[in-house]
Amino acid sequence: NAGVTQTPKFQVLKTGQSMTLQCAQDMNHNSMYWYRQDPGMGLRLIYYSASEGTTDKGEVPNGYNVSRLNKREFSLRLESAAPSQTSVYFCASSEVQGVTNYGYTFGSGTRLTVV
């Protein structure tokens, strides 16, 4: 089915380790996003990419880097993981045409635990 695919689904890291979360969408959307969701909380925007070749910081970018590899793929990297980064990470994409955003499509999430 068309949609947003995230890998891995689960990951346990030790403090200080690095890893990259992968995200790919097959809907030809131009915008992509990374969010994190802590238990009982709403989603907070980490980084977004309005179009291929551009990335911008969101609400909580510290400790993360992103790469918009092409129109389909948007990866999130943790260079030195910390326990505070234990969370569920969601990737999303959306189609923005002119002045209208047609809504996000989210992936199923990556549950990351940093010990």
Next chain:
Amino acid sequence: LAKTTQPISMDSYEGQEVNITCSHNNIATNDYITWYQQFPSQGPRFIIQGYKTKVTNEVASLFIPADRKSSTLSLPRVSLSDTAVYYCLVGDNYGQNFVFGPGTRLSVLP
């Protein structure tokens, strides 16, 4: 960014209509109002989006008064499977500044 305020939780019974109201007093002229539904261990799912007046789709209706300072998501005849967290988002048309609050946790009881 336009901040939103929603009830933290609501309870309802199967077959009832549920209305969840969201306040967004400082909504900007270019802002759209979007609602999402999230089940446990899943990403949010788009439900409905509107700019003014009323929007209806196969899942829900969205009512927006003329001043646009609030909006109401209406779910007709809810079932147990509608138990979820519902988020109201307000953001500019380019969708880069949508902020998710804690949402409204709807519990549908048998």
